[in-house]
Amino acid sequence: MSTESNAAVVFAALGDETRLALVKRLCDSGPSSITELTEGADVTRQAITKHLHVLEGAGLVRGSRRGRTTVWELRPKRLDAAKRALDAIGRDWDAALDRLRAFVEEDR
Amino acid sequence: MSTESNAAVVFAALGDETRLALVKRLCDSGPSSITELTEGADVTRQAITKHLHVLEGAGLVRGSRRGRTTVWELRPKRLDAAKRALDAIGRDWDAALDRLRAFVEEDR
DNA sequence: CGAAGATGCAACCAGGAGGTTGCAGTCCGC
DNA sequence: GCGGACTGCAACCTCCTGGTTGCATCTTCG
Numbered sequence: 001m002s003t004e005s006n007a008a009v010v011f012a013a014l015g016d017e018t019r020l021a022l023v024k025r026l027c028d029s030g031p032s033s034i035t036e037l038t039e040g041a042d043v044t045r046q047a048i049t050k051h052l053h054v055l056e057g058a059g060l061v062r063g064s065r066r067g068r069t070t071v072w073e074l075r076p077k078r079l080d081a082a083k084r085a086l087d088a089i090g091r092d093w094d095a096a097l098d099r100l101r102a103f104v105e106e107d108r
Numbered sequence: 109m110s111t112e113s114n115a116a117v118v119f120a121a122l123g124d125e126t127r128l129a130l131v132k133r134l135c136d137s138g139p140s141s142i143t144e145l146t147e148g149a150d151v152t153r154q155a156i157t158k159h160l161h162v163l164e165g166a167g168l169v170r171g172s173r174r175g176r177t178t179v180w181e182l183r184p185k186r187l188d189a190a191k192r193a194l195d196a197i198g199r200d201w202d203a204a205l206d207r208l209r210a211f212v213e214e215d216r
Numbered sequence: 217c218g219a220a221g222a223t224g225c226a227a228c229c230a231g232g233a234g235g236t237t238g239c240a241g242t243c244c245g246c
Numbered sequence: 247g248c249g250g251a252c253t254g255c256a257a258c259c260t261c262c263t264g265g266t267t268g269c270a271t272c273t274t275c276g
Binding site: 008009010012024027028030074079080083086093096097 | 134202
């Protein structure tokens, strides 16, 4: 709960090809083990593990041990919060664009 | 045009407190010079310059020399493209959540 | 129990990111 | 023309990040 609420942390977590691919993979395939997630990736299992921990630090995924495997899955609430943060920024940008547009209109 | 279209690059560019603050600042204050953007920040002008270049590399801002100052501003088209990319990911997540929800419903 | 499967942990490494400092270059205004 | 204002460039430094390797740990199953 420390850094999870920070937008920059979420963006930073998504700002990596491998992690973005992991998120997409978890979207498509649902909860998966590390070895499953490693298959197809061009990096080591350990690298995948580290990336998962980064995503976990941003609150985007969560891993839970089940037997001898650890199953990783997306976190709905966190994902939604992140999406709303993105939308908020999008709205800010839109507002800025509107202001710029109005400024240009008025200027000519 | 090389790396600009990449979503990870955009996220990475936004995944830094200082740069996020710069974007917000450019939203609020509109086009600004480097010295203006440096005021209030707790880092050097050079650091700000570097961050601006990173944002520029992601296609989010653009700087143009005007007299002895360089004015930096947001790039509408790029901003919109980035927003659409974010929305797309949001939709993917929503779809995943729906699937998960359906799975849970069906499971009980 | 014993071996194979699936992870976790720790040490280590190269490279890049974020920051600073110093100095050169370009413009504006007096 | 000159000094000050505003940047650009480049060298450096430190720390974090992405990756790897080797080994220990814990489960499952025959």
